[in-house]
Amino acid sequence: MGQFVVIGLGNFGHNVAISLFEQRNQVLAIDANSKKIEQIKDKVTQAVVVNVKEKEALSEFISNDIDAAIVSLGDKIEASILTTLYLKELGVKKIIVKAINDDHGQILKLIGAMEIIYPEKEEAVRLARRLTVPNLIEHIPLASEYSIVEIAVPDNFVGKSLKELRLRSKYNVEVIAVKDVLQDTLHLIPEADVKIKPDSVLMVIGKEVDINKFKV
């Protein structure tokens, strides 16, 4: 499959490395801490102890046929900047770095990181959204202003058919699936005469502004 290097084995780096390996990629894990290397060596292709601030040592393991390098060195800002620079000079095409704040992320982008990740911030925003709309199970933003939302059916929908609810004409949203929570089944692109049962969840796609009217 793909060839990846993961540098820094904190919670994020460790999980990226083992997830990539589980999906049958080749994974080289690098960390300065031998304990971390010991814990991960059976769950990746190869794991080596390297201090990545030493360019010589790092270059021994980096070739330009690596598909991507993922760097997550926690609050070691200097180390993450140097590593990004070295990886760029060693020809790595795609460098993904976990940043600890916006300034850090901006610097990394200027140095050559292709993508900056803020795991805590991204999960935080997701959680806040789920908590704000109580029957909202998931809100998945898509292209441009579209989203998919999963909404538990309000009581006044139960027993009505999709046709009677007239969601497309009333709210300009499309029901792409109806989930039966108890039976854990999904009915894709349901017919207009399908009746809503209690304990069902509607998966609806539409523009953000229309979904917000529909959610309330």
Next chain:
Amino acid sequence: MGQFVVIGLGNFGHNVAISLFEQRNQVLAIDANSKKIEQIKDKVTQAVVVNVKEKEALSEFISNDIDAAIVSLGDKIEASILTTLYLKELGVKKIIVKAINDDHGQILKLIGAMEIIYPEKEEAVRLARRLTVPNLIEHIPLASEYSIVEIAVPDNFVGKSLKELRLRSKYNVEVIAVKDVLQDTLHLIPEADVKIKPDSVLMVIGKEVDINKFKV
């Protein structure tokens, strides 16, 4: 809207608090560190310095009409366990805690936390999936074994109609939308005779096992 208490203002807690407030909820932010309180006080309803291990001090701010409490105290495992216990005793219905590993999470669940969050692990799994399937833009797991995937169209699809591609009969997946990346538009539940253009992205829904055959 909702009433929330956020305890612990690391990266995750801080972002949950301000996101909840931006979505027009009432947010009380708590931290033992006055600097953190200073930085956040204009971005939430109220922010107070409290050492949450002191039950008396904490109870002053907790009532049972809070919708949810979000606890993220980093590696202070003892503090997070005590806080969860106190919040439960003070009648908070929904306690969500950021855990640093599985054992920590298990303990919190036994104490009474309703939901455990592992932000770094969840983002890591998402990233690993995006990197493994190069034309996969997003993979959204749904109920039971279903997922939605966004896939950039392979070259051999271009110019064909959805009907000709026979995705439903060949792979048992449904195309719920076609995204035009250049024009940034989304065509929902397209007709079978719609032709695939280059630079389009298919949004496909189906069972995991069928999607995996389709992705390759």
